[in-house]
Amino acid sequence: MFYREAGQYKKTYSADMAVFPILQDRIGIGLILATAAIIIPIFGSNFFISTVMIPFLVFSLGAMGLNIVTGYTGLISLGTGAFMGVGAFACYKLTTYFPDVNIIIWILASGVFSAAIGALFGLPSLRIKGFYLAVATLAAQFFLEWCFVRVPWLFNYNASGAIEVPQRTLFGVAITGANATPTVRYMVLLGIVVLMTWVASNVLHGRIGRTFMAVRDMDIAAELMGIRLLPAKLTAFAMSSFYCGVAGACMMFLWYGGGEASDAFNINQSFNILFMVIIGGLGSLIGCFFGAALLNIVPIILKFGLPAIGLPLAGATAEHINHLFVGSLIIFFLIVEPHGLARLWQITKQKLRTWPFPY
Amino acid sequence: MDLLFKIFIDPFLQMGGAPDLLVQTLWEGLVSGVLYALIALGFVLIFKASGVFNFAQGIMVVFAGLTLVGLHEKGVPAWLAVLLTLGVMLALAVAVERVVLRPLVNQPDIILFMATFGLTYVLIGIGEFIFGGEPKQMIAEELGLPRGAFDVAMLGGRVTFQKIDIAAAVIASIMIAALAVFFQYTRIGRALRAVADSHKAALSVGISLNQIWAIVWFAAGIVALITGIMWGARSDVSFALQTIALKALPVLILGGFTSIPGAIVGGLIIGIGEKLAEFYWGPLVGGGIENWIAYVIALGFLMVRPQGLFGDKIIERI
Numbered sequence: 001m002f003y004r005e006a007g008q009y010k011k012t013y014s015a016d017m018a019v020f021p022i023l024q025d026r027i028g029i030g031l032i033l034a035t036a037a038i039i040i041p042i043f044g045s046n047f048f049i050s051t052v053m054i055p056f057l058v059f060s061l062g063a064m065g066l067n068i069v070t071g072y073t074g075l076i077s078l079g080t081g082a083f084m085g086v087g088a089f090a091c092y093k094l095t096t097y098f099p100d101v102n103i104i105i106w107i108l109a110s111g112v113f114s115a116a117i118g119a120l121f122g123l124p125s126l127r128i129k130g131f132y133l134a135v136a137t138l139a140a141q142f143f144l145e146w147c148f149v150r151v152p153w154l155f156n157y158n159a160s161g162a163i164e165v166p167q168r169t170l171f172g173v174a175i176t177g178a179n180a181t182p183t184v185r186y187m188v189l190l191g192i193v194v195l196m197t198w199v200a201s202n203v204l205h206g207r208i209g210r211t212f213m214a215v216r217d218m219d220i221a222a223e224l225m226g227i228r229l230l231p232a233k234l235t236a237f238a239m240s241s242f243y244c245g246v247a248g249a250c251m252m253f254l255w256y257g258g259g260e261a262s263d264a265f266n267i268n269q270s271f272n273i274l275f276m277v278i279i280g281g282l283g284s285l286i287g288c289f290f291g292a293a294l295l296n297i298v299p300i301i302l303k304f305g306l307p308a309i310g311l312p313l314a315g316a317t318a319e320h321i322n323h324l325f326v327g328s329l330i331i332f333f334l335i336v337e338p339h340g341l342a343r344l345w346q347i348t349k350q351k352l353r354t355w356p357f358p359y
Numbered sequence: 360m361d362l363l364f365k366i367f368i369d370p371f372l373q374m375g376g377a378p379d380l381l382v383q384t385l386w387e388g389l390v391s392g393v394l395y396a397l398i399a400l401g402f403v404l405i406f407k408a409s410g411v412f413n414f415a416q417g418i419m420v421v422f423a424g425l426t427l428v429g430l431h432e433k434g435v436p437a438w439l440a441v442l443l444t445l446g447v448m449l450a451l452a453v454a455v456e457r458v459v460l461r462p463l464v465n466q467p468d469i470i471l472f473m474a475t476f477g478l479t480y481v482l483i484g485i486g487e488f489i490f491g492g493e494p495k496q497m498i499a500e501e502l503g504l505p506r507g508a509f510d511v512a513m514l515g516g517r518v519t520f521q522k523i524d525i526a527a528a529v530i531a532s533i534m535i536a537a538l539a540v541f542f543q544y545t546r547i548g549r550a551l552r553a554v555a556d557s558h559k560a561a562l563s564v565g566i567s568l569n570q571i572w573a574i575v576w577f578a579a580g581i582v583a584l585i586t587g588i589m590w591g592a593r594s595d596v597s598f599a600l601q602t603i604a605l606k607a608l609p610v611l612i613l614g615g616f617t618s619i620p621g622a623i624v625g626g627l628i629i630g631i632g633e634k635l636a637e638f639y640w641g642p643l644v645g646g647g648i649e650n651w652i653a654y655v656i657a658l659g660f661l662m663v664r665p666q667g668l669f670g671d672k673i674i675e676r677i
Contacts, residue, residue: 070469076469124658124661124662127661127662127665128661128665129665130468131412131468131472131612131616132612132616132661132665132666132667135608135609135611135612135654135657136612136654136657136658136661138605138608138609138654139609139651139654139655139657139658142650142651142654143651143654143655145650145651146648146650146651150644267605271476274473274476275473275476278469278470278473282469317488319487320483320484320487320488321484321488322484323480323481323483323484323487324480324481324484324485324488325484326477326480327476327477327478327479327480327481327482327483327484328477328481329477330473330474330476330477330480331458331459331474331477331478331481334463334466334470334473334474334477335459335462335463335474338463338466338467338470
């Protein structure tokens with residue numbers, strides 16, 4: 001009823017090609033951004049911000065990275081966790097060597113390093129396809145994981161072998177380290193995520209994104225049409241790893257505040273992010289957010305929500321139920337809607353447009 | 360120069376210098392290779408018949424092992440427990456076909472792959488819920504598996520063979536032979552091969568896909584149970600075992616997803632290769648390379664043959 005585009009005339013091509021062609025969509029996105037940037041920092045408790053919102057944003061960024069290579073370019077990657085780790089370590093090394101440069105710059109710059117590593121491990125994608133490639137990217141995962149533990153230079157020869165996040169400030173306010181409040185870290189993270197989503201949306205709607213999609217739909221046909229496969233696939237891997245690297249740096253510096261990399265960036269993290277992408281929807285940016293929200297919130301509800309309504313669960317049992325529940329959820333969503341939550345969202349919007357008529 | 364010497368010459372000098380140690384390493388590699396091959400075999404069976412890349416094979420191994428041990432703890436005699444576990448695996452196969460595979464017919468491969476991921480989580484959840492998370496002792500003795508080891512003097516030293524390893528190799532060979540006979544000479548085996556060739560053609564000559572899928576998942580369940588017993592007897596039965604499923608992946612890409620001989624040869628190459636690399640080259644970089652060297656070996660092979668050593672040739676049409 002309210003979601004109609006009747007009367008909204010497009011007078012220019014650019015208006016017609018806009019990412020959000022309908023006025024209501026633009027208002028909606030504005031409202032969401034306003035909620036995220038104003039209402040949540042003011043009214044959200046520290047607990048809510050640090051256990052729900054910060055992980056959600058970090059995972060959205062990681063899922064976006066994986067979606068670029070898997071959803072848009074059709075190359076399955078199981079090395080996401082490792083690429084995130086590369087970003088975290090790159091950021092750590094950079095801020096150790098150049099402590100005076102703002103940490104936000106280093107968080108973004110650390111993506112460059114993981115992009116380089118990602119492109120390197122993307123090289124086999126030219127010859128290997130499908131599941132064979134998935135297994136090949138596992139080589140990256142295990143090799144890099146090994147490096148994180150065995151190369152002491154990466155963690156500055158700490159006795160603990162963990163990343164120790166130093167305190168860094170922006171305009172005199174601590175944004176990383178022990179003194180940074182969750183709200184400040186959340187605001188920084190939100191800024192990074194919004195910026196990177198905007199860039200991704202533009203790149204993926206443009207020539208590069210179309211190249212990716214042509215390669216996904218059929219790489220041989222794309223090659224016949226004049227797309228050079230090697231640059232296209234390597235760009236996809238590099239861009240994807242860039243996003244993953246930034247997500248990893250954000251995870252270590254803005255969420256965990258330091259910790260052992262072998263736990264944070266192991267193979268389970270790769271799978272976790274792959275779930276988010278699949279459940280959210282392959283080849284859809286908004287799907288990344290849906291997937292991250294769902295898989296991030298379900299464990300929290302099971303952990304904190306059920307005891308609150310009088311179903312006390314021991315830690316171990318909650319863990320088991322969580323496994324069981326996430327597993328069934330994945331199967332359920334795959335059966336109901338293999339194209340993910342993003343497709344459900346599209347269907348809903350279509351229904352809303354024509355409501356109350358069926359079509 | 361020193362580095363090159365350490366990489367290219369020194370390991371071989373060590374091998375020549377202590378041939379008994381080399382034989383011991385080769386034997387250990389061979390045994391772990393057999394076990395990798397067993398897991399890979401479970402993957403290949405399902406992939407051939409349904410085109411599903413079954414990630415849950417590793418957890419099926421754990422699940423079968425846990426069910427067996429759990430039943431025995433409840434006081435069920437060992438051999439009856441084996442039979443009951445087979446029944447559980449059959450029920451699992453039918454349930455998977457019914458609940459997961461049937462609604463997802465004709466979906467892209469990655470969707471089915473993800474569904475088996477979901478299955479993995481469900482099985483982990485159920486397994487931990489029922490049997491708890493602690494490692495359990497495999498009932499090797501009750502099943503009549505030999506224990507202990509014997510030394511053989513050879514090449515100027517002594518080489519130790521664990522009896523259970525020999526039993527594992529023998530049982531694996533018997534099972535592989537049995538599977539080969541089953542595929543080659545029985546009616547169901549022919550139907551399985553037909554389905555592997557083409558789903559549509561098999562359907563059109565009246566083969567029931569649903570039935571075949573249940574059978575093939577059950578076959579993979581049997582393989583999983585045997586793998587669980589053998590692997591569990593070497594260490595113990597715990598959820599950590601599921602990580603060996605990840606070890607089976609390089610075996611698969613080495614041998615090709617569709618080839619049973621490939622799974623066996625690939626398993627042996629990976630098993631022996633990683634033990635040799637760990638023992639002779641590992642110390643150069645601080646050890647622990649076992650985790651990824653298998654993937655590097657497999658990647659090396661893939662660069663030359665993208666379909667694996669024995670895989671069907673990949674033909675792409677526009």
